[in-house]
Amino acid sequence: MSLNHNDTSIAIVAVGPGDPSLMTLQGREILENADVVAGFKTVLDVVQPWLTNAEACPMTYRDQEEVLEYVESQALLGKKCVVCCWGDLNVSARELLARVRRRAGKVELTPGISSIQMACARAGISMEDAVFITLHQRRGASDDFASDVEEVVHFLKDGRRHVILLPRPYDLMPPGIAKELVSAGIAGDRPVTVFQRLTLEGEKRWDGNLDECGEITEEFSDLSIMVIFTGTGEGPDSHE
Ligand SMILES: C[S@@+](CC[C@H](N)C(=O)[O-])C[C@H]1O[C@@H](n2cnc3c(N)ncnc32)[C@H](O)[C@@H]1O
Incomplete structure (x- = not known):
């Protein structure tokens, strides 16, 4: 046929x-x-x-x-x-x-x-309280990155929604992103959780704030998701 x-x-x-x-x-x-x-x-x-x-x-x-x-x-x-x-x-x-x-x-x-649904489930947040942004795009020009970061900064300053962020392996990973956000004026004590290898062997979770995240030197998995919480005091939910 x-x-x-x-x-x-x-x-x-x-x-x-x-x-x-x-x-x-x-x-x-x-x-x-x-x-x-x-x-x-x-x-x-x-x-x-x-x-x-x-x-x-x-x-x-x-x-x-x-x-x-x-x-x-x-x-x-x-x-x-x-x-x-x-x-x-x-x-x-x-x-x-x-x-x-x-x-x-x-x-x-x-x-x-989706891995972002798993991240919401693990973090105990609802999708309607969050916005999802991916840096994981095959674009690469530095001004694309600048405009993506600008968008993240916009939602973080607005403060109404948690930001669920897919990093870009391996040049735009959580520590670099955290530093970039702090230098763009986001408070360093903003709570962040990074999930790695959700649902897979070796799944890991890190909780802290943007300043602490920027200091991490250990390498993250290509399967990593950052959740940056609203500045309203509602932090990561560690109940599994
Ligand atoms: C090209 S995107 C595809 C996302 C996929 N369509 C989804 O719905 O999960 C790949 C990115 O998703 C995230 N990701 C996918 N699976 C993951 C997992 N099990 N744990 C953590 N992050 C994951 C990572 O940020 C990874 O770099």
């Missing part, structure tokens, strides 16, 4: 924050019935148990276009193709979604649990 581009379909399945038991039943069923499953290696590791019938296609940032081209060729042959995405697909995954959308007439999305 050979299809036209407009008739092809690729599923995108979000696999959750790392612990395979946090994958949705719908996502699992799609993977069990798939012919071809592509994703970054760490993502495929999570879903490996359900790839009984599928050809697994690991990809890296460098070869992702070639791997997706192969997925497209299989979708054109009528195979059931899936691209997996970490956490939830509506959170800091725009670039991957756009790449897949260019490769199929129809894209079916199965959301998952």
Whole structure:
């Protein structure tokens, strides 16, 4: 069978924050019935148990276009193709979604649990009391960073919402971000929590304030999330 581009379909399945038991039943069923499953290696590791019938296609940032081209060729042959995405697909995954959308007439999305939901659950905060900002974007120009920091500073000064921040491995990590915020005028005693490797082996939590965070010299995992709390005295909730 050979299809036209407009008739092809690729599923995108979000696999959750790392612990395979946090994958949705719908996502699992799609993977069990798939012919071809592509994703970054760490993502495929999570879903490996359900790839009984599928050809697994690991990809890296460098070869992702070639791997997706192969997925497209299989979708054109009528195979059931899936691209997996970490956490939830509506959170800091725009670039991957756009790449897949260019490769199929129809894209079916199965959301998952985001690492930012896990951070909210661990910190005991509600999403409606928080704003989410990602520095994890493949842009890189220094004035982009300046405008991202400006946005973080804006919400911190406004003080109504906690800021959930995804750092950018490894050049924009929590200590550097904390220093930057203090030099932009945010009080150094503003409470901060950094979560690392949520739901995974070696999960860690650090609680302190911006000044203390700026002094940390130990290296953070690429899977790190900062929560900077409102200045209203409502600090990190350490109840698990
Ligand atoms: C490109 S973003 C993708 C986010 C993903 N779509 C989600 O919903 O979690 C990757 C960033 O998410 C954060 N992240 C993802 N999983 C995490 C985890 N298990 N623990 C801590 N941070 C995590 C880290 O900041 C990491 O650099």
